[in-house]
Amino acid sequence: MFDEMSGSGDAIRSPYARIADWIDAVGVERLQQRSAEAEAIFRRIGITFAVYGEGGDPERLIPFDLVPRVFSALEWQHLDRGIRQRARALNAFLYDVYHRGEIMKAGIVPEHLVYRNAAFVPAMVGVEPPGRVYSHIVGIDIVRTGESSFQVLEDNCRTPSGVSYMLENREIMMRMFPDLFAGGGVQPVDGYADELLRTLKEVAPPACKGEPNIVVLTPGSFNSAYYEHSFLADLMGVPLVEAGDLFVDEGRVWMRTTRGPSLVDVIYRRIDDDYIDPLAFRPESLLGVPGLFDVYRSGGVTLCSAPGAGVADDKAIYVFVPEMIRFYLGETPILENVPTWRCALGDECAHVLDNLEDVVVKEVHGSGGYGMLIGPKATAEERTAYAERIRKSPSEFIAQPTLDLSTVPSLGPDGVGPRHVDLRPYCLVGSQMRLVPGGLTRVALRQGSLVVNSSQGGGVKDTWVLAS
């Protein structure tokens, strides 16, 4: 097991020197007090995720762990290169999917995985998005298993969430523990919103003359990530709109304001493809902006991310990303994938079924940590039942070895102890690529647990990249 503070032995690794001293100096009891304070601040500001219709508190907090997670400048350099490389390859793949389909013709990615994928949008074929960018915000989930081994667990090409926690976690830490940041040892992340705004401006549609008008499109205040939508709109100083605020007229998109209609050029949408435009996608849906997709196709507005971008972040496609990097960029992948067995393939499926007690099985289209089987933690009955599901529709599942995720010291009821973590950085893709040094660290707060999802008892941490 690799602990990021103490490595595999007892000596403190150098990036954590300051954190180790800090924990000793403040003491566990005081840390626990301050932790309650931090929670009160989050609650008061309203940094919550909404869970309506389940009873209990409808707006919950994601537990915030006070002990930061740290990367050295050198470690980050490696991650930074790997993340940018992957984001480029994913966008190249999406362009290919909706144009000539070379990678399928070359026999590298099976056609049916793409063209019969639920996230594939046939109407996008031949569409030329500004800058050929499909996924403008690429969230890449990374795990660490050793001193220098980082692997990608998952890609998120649609609308990865969580960046507001990256920003707020830092704000809270700086407010509560200013001494930790004295001397400028930690690279700032607060430029994210400005970088996002620049990215969105760079992909203005052909019809836009002059300064582009940008909006954030949210499903509304009942959406679980609503806080983040309003937070980002606020930081960028752009309107936060709902579908009902927009309409299409004369080949352009407009928003309803107290002064009448006003043009919209770029939409950072935080709603799914299915709900963008009832005319193009879901005729029975009352959500969305009728006619929006046509305007998009004819270059009257830019949607970020592009419809159909999700075809690149499917778990069945994920397996091929290292191949994409070689195919489109002619480079060696800097960040490798976690080894993955595709149950769709007979011999791989047999291997998975034979080794269920050692592997993690995931649904191909699942997300949020739901519907997984964690072999070593499951009971024999659970494994038998799950094996039955795999046999019934093998192509719906993939499996990965149970990873020995790195741990980071975290505050528990019994003091500071190691907890497993992952990392989600957010790579921005416009005419340039931008990556803020940091990301969202999710932590499995239950000792020994490997599930970091907030829906399953996970928490978050401030993530540091050291200046040198």
Add this chain to the structure above:
Amino acid sequence: MTERLLLSRTAADLYWLARYVERADSTARLIEMGSRMAMIPGRRSTQEWRSVAAAAGCLDRFEDPDGITEAAIVRTLILDNENPSSIRACLERARANGRSVRTALTIQLWEVLNDGWRKLELMDPTEALRDLSGVLDWVKLRGSAIRGASTSTMLRDDNYVFLGLGGYVERADMTLRLLDVKSYVLLPEMDVVGGGRDHHQWTSVLHATGAVRTYHHLYHADYSPWNIADFLILSSKFPRSAAFSYAKILRCLELLSETHNGEEHACHRTARDMVVRLKALKMGEIFRDGLSEFVRGSISTTQRLNSEIYEAYHF
């Protein structure tokens, strides 16, 4: 620098946010008046509660309008979330509106709206009944805190103006509806019919607007229906009077006209007519033509004004 555009939905949400807060506040004052009247010996408390329910526009929510008890008032006007005019519903809706226009609010205003929003949800009727005045004080404090946070932290832009507009429209409406329910006690002929001045009845109206002492500062005289009606309708100094509220409504609409290329709409005309009329009118004319008719006419003008605002700003 260009003026920031305001979404119509945001404007409508702000307008209603302020209306809900004002309504919660006014309803708390109405209930205070009711419980005060119910304590006076020899009076039928159900009669008082009936007028409270009527002024709150919720009479149809009570099964037996002539047998309304304090407990029923607490349930229906304070805690019942199904009743859109209950204090709990108003405060929760105000917060929900604030949440859906987060970017239009300052952090301080949001924090005040967010503070304790689930208090009434978690309160049971017995508890609320036992500490009724504590609960009502808390509600009035919410109103003051929310208004205070918006006055002291919001930019003076259209967002702020729509908040103000909603607040004053609701205030004008609540004061007029209180007068509608209570107008019979203010009629001069009551002096004769009732055989002696009914101080309690008159002061109850002042209590319902939280203005007993303010009244004295202004009139330096004993209670008289004439003065009380003057105070609630025509006073340019009392911040809950119809005249004061309408002057503020007109001011808000004029500010909107400035940021909307000088455009004026039907709502501007309606508000201006009302302001001019309230300035020119004397109490004697109102009593001569019928207080009740005047109040009812003003209520329907306010309703019309509301829909004209909807039309003008594309709500």
